[in-house]
Amino acid sequence: MKRRAFVTLASAVACATPLLSLxxxxxxxxxxxxxxxxxxPPAGTGPSVKDFDYQVKYQRAFEAVLWNMPAIxxxxxxxxxxxxxxxxxxxxxxxSNTATxxxxxxTANSSTPYIAAYTxxxxxxxxxxxxxxxxxGSLYGQVVDAWQLTIADVGPSGLxxxxxxxxxxxxxxxKGKVPKGYLHVPSPNYRIAFAFRSVRGPGKTIEDAFQYAxxxxxxxxxxxxxxxxxxxxxxxxxxxxxxxxYDERHFEDMHAIMSVEPVREHxxxxxxxxxxxxxxxGKPFAPDDVxxxxxxxxAIDAWYYMHWWFDTEMVKRVYWPDRHYVSLLQTDANRxxxxxxxxxxxxxERAAEYxxxxxxxxxxxxxxxxxxxxxxxxxNGKLLEAGKTYKVDVPANMPVKQFxxxxxxxxxxxxxxxxxxxxxxxxxYDVDKMKKNADGSVTIYVGPQAPxxxxxxxxxxxxxxxxxxxxFYGPTEAMNKKIFKMPDFEVVS
Numbered sequence: 040m041k042r043r044a045f046v047t048l049a050s051a052v053a054c055a056t057p058l059l060s061l062x063x064x065x066x067x068x069x070x071x072x073x074x075x076x077x078x079x080p081p082a083g084t085g086p087s088v089k090d091f092d093y094q095v096k097y098q099r100a101f102e103a104v105l106w107n108m109p110a111i112x113x114x115x116x117x118x119x120x121x122x123x124x125x126x127x128x129x130x131x132x133x134x135s136n137t138a139t140x141x142x143x144x145x146t147a148n149s150s151t152p153y154i155a156a157y158t159x160x161x162x163x164x165x166x167x168x169x170x171x172x173x174x175x176g177s178l179y180g181q182v183v184d185a186w187q188l189t190i191a192d193v194g195p196s197g198l199x200x201x202x203x204x205x206x207x208x209x210x211x212x213x214k215g216k217v218p219k220g221y222l223h224v225p226s227p228n229y230r231i232a233f234a235f236r237s238v239r240g241p242g243k244t245i246e247d248a249f250q251y252a253x254x255x256x257x258x259x260x261x262x263x264x265x266x267x268x269x270x271x272x273x274x275x276x277x278x279x280x281x282x283x284x285y286d287e288r289h290f291e292d293m294h295a296i297m298s299v300e301p302v303r304e305h306x307x308x309x310x311x312x313x314x315x316x317x318x319x320x321g322k323p324f325a326p327d328d329v330x331x332x333x334x335x336x337x338a339i340d341a342w343y344y345m346h347w348w349f350d351t352e353m354v355k356r357v358y359w360p361d362r363h364y365v366s367l368l369q370t371d372a373n374r375x376x377x378x379x380x381x382x383x384x385x386x387x388e389r390a391a392e393y394x395x396x397x398x399x400x401x402x403x404x405x406x407x408x409x410x411x412x413x414x415x416x417x418x419n420g421k422l423l424e425a426g427k428t429y430k431v432d433v434p435a436n437m438p439v440k441q442f443x444x445x446x447x448x449x450x451x452x453x454x455x456x457x458x459x460x461x462x463x464x465x466x467x468y469d470v471d472k473m474k475k476n477a478d479g480s481v482t483i484y485v486g487p488q489a490p491x492x493x494x495x496x497x498x499x500x501x502x503x504x505x506x507x508x509x510x511f512y513g514p515t516e517a518m519n520k521k522i523f524k525m526p527d528f529e530v531v532s
Contacts (some may be wrong), residue, residue, distance in 0.1 A: 428486025
């Protein structure tokens with residue numbers, strides 16, 4: 040035993056000898072005051088900020104606004120419906136007329152009446168009865184979850200294929216039995232919403248579309264044997280302010296969302312950061328004074344950042360190489376609207392799409408039901424400006440199976456522009472009232488004042504920076520394959 044221990048110790052000393060020799064030979068190891076190669080900033084540097092508490096909270100708040108863009112946009116619809124219109128879950132909005140600027144919403148249409156509703160699956164599964172598409176009318180639209188991801192398309196291009204039926208929406212983790220005869224749609228979130236357009240049948244009126252919309256029913260599955268009388272709300276003559284807030288209220292809404300919905304695995308890091316802002320699941324909204332200041336400025340800056348991004352990046356994404364229109368529907372690389380990939384989530388691209396658009400389809404097909412072309416610049420590639428008058432020639436034979444419509448939005452809010460006439464749109468339904476050109480086309484003017492004698496060809500801007508949107512309802516092959524090209528806007532004055 041003693042001999043074996045002696046040999047082991049001798050071997051250890053022998054092995055250590057080269058290392059000891061190396062240490063003696065290297066002056067760096069023996070130098071007084073030596074420092075590690077890493078673990079500290081470069082010599083002579085210092086912090087760029089003095090208030091780290093504010094800086095950290097501001098940075099987290101700024102990124103949170105971008106991260107939360109899809110959820111805040113759809114939650115704002117719900118909040119306004121409940122607070123301003125006095126609605127409750129399962130009540131249904133049915134517009135008796137096309138929307139006016141009183142519908143303060145992101146790039147809404149004012150050609151077909153809207154239908155919308157909200158519900159909370161934490162109270163149980165919900166049934167939505169959809170009418171059959173017929174010459175009386177049809178529905179087009181989406182049901183979305185709390186992150187505004189489409190969980191069901193409805194109507195001829197949806198799950199019911201235009202045959203109508205009963206959709207059954209079930210909450211996260213639902214383990215119950217789904218009754219026969221339902222179109223089952225499991226939801227990853229509790230609060231869901233829908234927005235449909237009531238599309239007129241041939242020869243039908245807006246009143247017909249309104250009556251068709253009232254065939255919808257929405258109620259809890261527990262009430263299926265004896266559904267309550269459906270409550271409809273018509274906000275046509277009321278202000279419905281659905282736009283997100285870009286100040287400290289943005290975060291109050293964020294808390295209202297996060298305190299209800301399940302936390303997705305890929306959002307846990309952000310949820311951890313939100314704690315420093317006073318946003319925590321299961322707890323009251325409790326920001327300190329520093330967080331309040333940081334959140335207010337971050338929301339303001341995020342709004343300005345988005346507009347800068349649109350002016351510098353989105354403007355490049357033209358639909359036709361030699362025109363200045365950008366498609367409203369900007370998808371991810373998979374032609375969906377999740378922006379979730381195997382290794383990352385594209386935060387900025389997702390924020391940008393939901394900044395100017397709501398209620399997207401699950402996937403953008405090569406033959407979409409509607410195409411939306413947004414004019415961000417004029418014929419010469421110059422960004423459209425406030426206070427100027429522009430014109431565009433709309434060809435006599437537009438590539439549509441249904442109709443076309445030109446709507447003008449305020450570029451700063453992405454919503455309708457208030458004016459004395461409250462006119463927001465001119466469409467193929469209005470051509471007979473407009474002055475036509477010799478070839479059957481019509482020239483539409485967009486600006487603060489109508490050109491003399493062309494009042495019926497004019498959409499007012501009230502001095503706002505315009506963002507015209509040409510909608511193609513039922514686009515033909517010529518549009519989808521880019522054979523047709525829409526003329527650009529030109530400056531008049």
